[in-house]
Amino acid sequence: TEQKNRKWSLADFEIGKPLGKGKFGHVYLARERRSGFIVALKIIYKAELEAAKVEKQLRREIEIQSHLRHPHILRLYGYFYDEKRVYLILEYAPQGELYKTLRRTGKFEEATAARYIRQMTLALQYLHSRHVIHRDIKPENILLGLNGEAKIADFGWSVHAPGTRRQTLCGTLDYLPPEMVEGKEHAWWVDLWSLGVLAYEFVVGAPPFEEAAGYRATYRRIAKVDLKIPDTVSPDAADLIRKLLQHDPEKRLPLEKVLRHPWIRLSINISPT
Numbered sequence: 001t002e003q004k005n006r007k008w009s010l011a012d013f014e015i016g017k018p019l020g021k022g023k024f025g026h027v028y029l030a031r032e033r034r035s036g037f038i039v040a041l042k043i044i045y046k047a048e049l050e051a052a053k054v055e056k057q058l059r060r061e062i063e064i065q066s067h068l069r070h071p072h073i074l075r076l077y078g079y080f081y082d083e084k085r086v087y088l089i090l091e092y093a094p095q096g097e098l099y100k101t102l103r104r105t106g107k108f109e110e111a112t113a114a115r116y117i118r119q120m121t122l123a124l125q126y127l128h129s130r131h132v133i134h135r136d137i138k139p140e141n142i143l144l145g146l147n148g149e150a151k152i153a154d155f156g157w158s159v160h161a162p163g164t165r166r167q168t169l170c171g172t173l174d175y176l177p178p179e180m181v182e183g184k185e186h187a188w189w190v191d192l193w194s195l196g197v198l199a200y201e202f203v204v205g206a207p208p209f210e211e212a213a214g215y216r217a218t219y220r221r222i223a224k225v226d227l228k229i230p231d232t233v234s235p236d237a238a239d240l241i242r243k244l245l246q247h248d249p250e251k252r253l254p255l256e257k258v259l260r261h262p263w264i265r266l267s268i269n270i271s272p273t
C-alpha cells in the first residue's frame, strides 16, 4: 500500500541481519512490523555526512530516487532520521551486489553481460526522460533483484541535467568520461560513456582505462580514449563498446540505438539464468 507520506520511525521496523557496509553506513535487512514487508534499511551517521560535506548530495539522492519507479532502478520507499542518523527505507535486492558476482566470476558470459547492459540502458532511458543524469554508473552501484535482474542503486552523484560537478571527485576515475575529468559542463551523455565502460568491464573483467600507475595515468588514457579491446571480446561487443567510448559526446551511440544493437538483441533470446 502506498504509505509514502506517512512518518516512519525505527519502531516501525524489526532489524534483521546486516547486508553490508556502504560508503556512509550500514545496510540491514528489515521488516516493517505492520505489513511484514521486507526492506533494506540503510543507516547513515549524520556526523559522517557532515565530515564529508555530502548532506546536500544525500538530500538530492533522496529527492531524486524517491520519485523514480522503474524495474531496473532500486526503489526508495521513504526515509526518516533521529538526532544522530538518517535512515533510508530501500527496496531489498535479494541477490545482492552485482560487483561481488563480477569479482567472483572474473568476467561475465557475453549473453549475461548483454542482458545487464540492456537492463541498464532501459533504466538510463527512463532517467534521461526524467532529465536525471546518474553520473556514477559502475558495478558497485548495481544490485540484483529476485530474478537476478540488475537494478541501479545509489543516486549519490545523480543530478537534474545539465549539471556541473561541485564536489571534488573521489574514488575511482575509471568510469568518468573525458568531459568530467576535464571538469567541463556535462549532460546525459556522460551516462553513455559509463555504459561503455560498464560493458567493457563486464566482458573483460577490468575497466578499459585502469592504470596501476595511478590517477594521472588513468586521466591521460581517458582523455586520449586510449582503448585496447582484447580479441577474446566478440566483434559485436567490441563494436558497441567503441560506439559508446567516443571522446566527442555527440558521437556516442544514443540509448535507442544501443537497444537495437546486434550484441544487445542477442541477449533478448537468452532467458535469465
Ligand SMILES: Clc1cnc2c(Nc3ccc(N4CCOCC4)cc3)nc(-c3cccnc3)cn12
Residues within 6 Å of the ligand: 019, 020, 021, 022, 027, 040, 042, 090, 091, 092, 093, 094, 095, 096, 097, 143, 153
Ligand atoms: Cl540497498 C540494498 C538492498 N538490498 C541490498 C543488499 N542485498 C543483499 C542480498 C543478498 C546478499 N547475500 C546473498 C547470499 O550471499 C551472501 C550475500 C547480500 C546483500 N545488499 C546491500 C549491500 C550494501 C553494501 C554492501 N553489501 C551489500 C545493499 N542492499
